[in-house]
Amino acid sequence: MKEPRSIVHSFGTRYPQQHDDISYGISSDWVPGEFLLDFESHFLAPSPGKTNGEVLFGFVDDVSFSLERGFKEEPFELILSNSTQGAIIRYTTDGTAPTAEHGEIYESSMNVDATTVIRAAAFKDGYAPSSVMTHTYLFLDDVVRQSPDGEPPIGFPFDWNNNLVDYGMDPRVVDQPAYSKEVLTGFRDLPVISIVMDIHDMFGKEKGIYSHARKDGRKWERPCSVEYFHSGPQPGFEIDCGIRIRGGFSRMDNNPKHSFRLFFRDIYGPSKLEFPLFEGSSVTTFDNLDIRTSQNYSWSFGRDGENGLFVRDLVNRDIQRSMGHLSPNGDFCHLFINGVYWGLYNTCERPEASFASDYLKGGKEDFDVIKIQNGGGERTFATDGNTDAWSRLWKAAKKGVKSNEDYFQLQGKHGDGSEDLDSEVLLDVENLIDYMLIIIWSGNKDAPVSAFSGDWASNNWYGMRNRNHREGFQFIIWDSEHTMLKEDLEINRIGPFPAGNEFSSSNPQYIWQRCLENEEFRMKVADRIHRHFFNQGLLEPDQLKALFDHRVDQIKNAVVCESARWGDSQAPNIAGKSTPGRFPLTRDDHWLKVVNYTRNKYLSQRSDIVMAQLLAKGLYPDVNAPVPSFTGEGGAAQLALSAGKGIIIFTTDGSDPRMIGGDRNASATTYQNPIPNSGEFQMLKARTSYEGKWSALLEIEF
Structure with missing residues (x-):
């Protein structure tokens, strides 16, 4: 711009793709009289209000990995490559992001024979660096032997400030004949979320989010890479994002296993995660994502072998969704931090505005x-x-x-x-x-x-x-x-x-x-x-058991992995240190007992108990609702209705037999004989009327 507010130069809509933290404009080499378009350039560092700085010659291509992330069984040679002539590849294995000055210079293929996290980027003078690419390779025979003595893995700290510390896979679980094979199956049964980041951002005394778990807000959000993959051929993803600790009471120092929240922002990478994360859901883009773990009645926090079940939250949300209401999707997963197994978790949508916008009409x-x-x-x-x-x-x-x-x-x-x-x-x-x-x-x-x-x-x-x-x-x-x-x-x-x-x-x-x-x-x-x-409503025992069994079946092997990782987690003594020597909580001796009680007693009896409570509060009438039954088949099928005292009144036009205020709907019919199949689906609504009182509504489509 120049006075009096006339435009010297503008790009309009004709400019190339732009890149984060890379400015675009006219090179300082331009002089009046020269053709402006010949001097349009990208610049390494934005310089608002100042002369444009060093011109970029281009952008370094991303590093390619010769083998995709995921589960591996045999050692392999990993080859990193880059198509930008003259670029140098740097890589790290400690979770930190490589820079032009940080990381090993890649010179030849690497032998990978154990669980390894590799982050790589390419650099060239005068060029913008490539994105950092992250790949996690998991060797399960190696994972089940992580820190068997409870000592910190290489690079991990001995303490997390005042937070209770727990490391390692318990040999008393993974070496037990009943579990030695099932622990491997358990890892393969669920998808993996691998968090890779600077270990100081997670556990550091000054700025670690885990070691300051009670802290919240943007100030306590850290950059990380998140990978998602299965043991099979299902698709996955890798994305750079922000991570925080989530939760309320579970942020306490005596809890060694915290939950996380991921934020997808353009300061880290893509501003949204775009991936079909939840089967059956129409939503495939996410602004944020919770990675939850059971806290109350868990093995890691309070050592609860009497109530540790791990499925309660998901089952409750499944019930609401099955009723036809909006409810956050969620699925189980295994979580790794810089290649170290961190336990059984579940992904979960967060019910805030972006969630509402995705499922309900509106921005x-x-x-x-x-x-x-x-x-x-x-x-x-x-x-x-x-x-x-x-x-x-x-x-x-x-x-x-x-x-x-x-x-x-x-x-x-x-x-x-x-x-x-x-x-x-x-x-x-x-x-x-x-x-x-x-x-x-x-x-x-x-x-x-x-x-x-x-x-x-x-x-x-x-x-x-x-x-x-x-x-x-x-x-x-x-x-x-x-x-x-x-x-x-x-x-x-x-x-x-x-x-x-x-x-x-x-x-x-x-x-x-x-x-x-x-x-x-x-x-x-x-x-x-x-x-x-x-x-056969959703709060009848058989329907509840079906929802419950689905979630239990998902983790019946994965619980062995949780047992090995957190089954021996201890509540701290007065000094804040773990009490050694306790036996681990296990699937067969503890979890299955809770599963069986919940299924065979709670789910079997609770609905009748609640019905009695609702009746006692006057929330369900003492007039019996019509009971449906079908006779015949196909076109000859008929719907019969029965009740105790009173008459049955029904409609097939979608209206309620009972009018607001309690009068009878003038378009309703008094039931006398079985209702024949009309050949088209119709909604029957029926109530029993007795001495001026109405039953609850029966709705049935036939």
């Missing part, structure tokens, strides 16, 4: 995402957007929703249930009810109300809503470790609880409790109970 900026923050003082806050709409919902619920006018207004409707386009939609009622049924069934003691606070505080919940659409807040099952416990077979988490009386502890259970004042809401609760607890 990230359209969503309010609400959660509870505790640890530094309980506080309901917005991770994205603001709390304005949530505050309006909470205030309306606190005021009371006994009348239909107040209750339906939460849903953007008139008091008769018809849509009111002048009223905002604040609540997704079916989502709230199903969310609470999962909370109640699972005996969740730490979400959304925490029993550990005497039920005065909330914890572990997310709610999200698009401000620009007529959609109410939806709630996400999250961090469900305090569930399905042996001592809690008969626990009652229906409430009411005091948490939520103040906005700082507001939560979905408080909204549920206030809505229970309304007859129409209670009827809807009864309908959702009937859907999920009867007629």
Whole structure:
């Protein structure tokens, strides 16, 4: 620019591909009168407000590896190559990124005969360096022998500040005949996530995120490489990203096994991870990703052999997703840090604005995402957007929703249930009810109300809503470790609880409790109970066991790997050091007992116990809902309905036989004879009516 604000030169839209941290402009060699386009160049260092600096002659190509990352069984010769004439390849094996001055100069092929992490880049004077390429090679015979004496692996520190330290694979597990082969199978059963980084960024006394696990925020985010691969031919990826410690109570110093969160930002590499990480999911791009591990009731933190199960959180989220609601995907994996096995983990989407945008209509900026923050003082806050709409919902619920006018207004409707386009939609009622049924069934003691606070505080919940659409807040099952416990077979988490009386502890259970004042809401609760607890619903034992068995089968061999790595992890004594000599917790002696109890007792009995609790609270009618049965086959099939006392009233047009307020739907039919197959799918909705009272709704498509 020059005065008076006239343009001297502009590129318009005709310029080459740009690169991070590399500027582009006119070379300082240009003089007036010369053709400008001949002097357009890239520069090694950006220089805003100053004369453009050293011109780049080009960009060094990335280093090629002769063998892909992954599991290896035999030693091999690794060849590194680069197609840029005159470039020098430097590599490291300690997790640090090579630079023009750091790393071994590659001269000839390398023999790789043990678990090895190699990072390589190429450099040439006057050229921008290549990207750093990272490859992890795992030899399982080597992995199962890592630090058998508990001493730090080469390059790893003896201590992590005040954090309890645990290293190594336990020979008492890997050498036991029952496990010596299964530990190898267990490693191959699950995908691997390999984190590779400067060991000081992870464990260093001054800036290590693991050795300062209680620290949070961007200041405690470090660069790393993340690789994802399987033992078979399935595709994988490698990406440079940021990494932090994640979690709340699990950040304690006496926990030697922490969870992580990955952030994909253009300061590290691609701004998004683009990969089909979760089978069956339509979402293949991610802004961030959690790498979670069981904390409460784990072997590494508290040495819990009575309740260590590892699948509770995933099973709870699987239930919500199977009900048709939004729930973060997750899958098990093995985690390695600079080639050292770190245990059984699971990948998990994080339910924030990018997640909402991926699955619901709208951009990230359209969503309010609400959660509870505790640890530094309980506080309901917005991770994205603001709390304005949530505050309006909470205030309306606190005021009371006994009348239909107040209750339906939460849903953007008139008091008769018809849509009111002048009223905002604040609540997704079916989502709230199903969310609470999962909370109640699972005996969740730490979400959304925490029993550990005497039920005065909330914890572990997310709610999200698009401000620009007529959609109410939806709630996400999250961090469900305090569930399905042996001592809690008969626990009652229906409430009411005091948490939520103040906005700082507001939560979905408080909204549920206030809505229970309304007859129409209670009827809807009864309908959702009937859907999920009867007629092969998702909260019937057989359906629950299928979801549970799926997750158990995924890790039944991988648990042996976890046993070898963390089964002998000890709680610290007063001096903060581990107590040596305890036996390791194992799959067959400990984990399988918890699996069998959960499957054969909790999953078998809990639904009946919860139904009795719901009945006692008046949340399910004492009028029996119609019971369906089919006679005949194919076109001759007929649907028969039966009930105890009362008459059965049904519709096939999708409407409810019961009108809002309790009257009979004028278009409904009184059931007398089996209903023939019409040849087309139709939705039958039926209720039993007895002495002015209605049963829960039966919905069946046939």
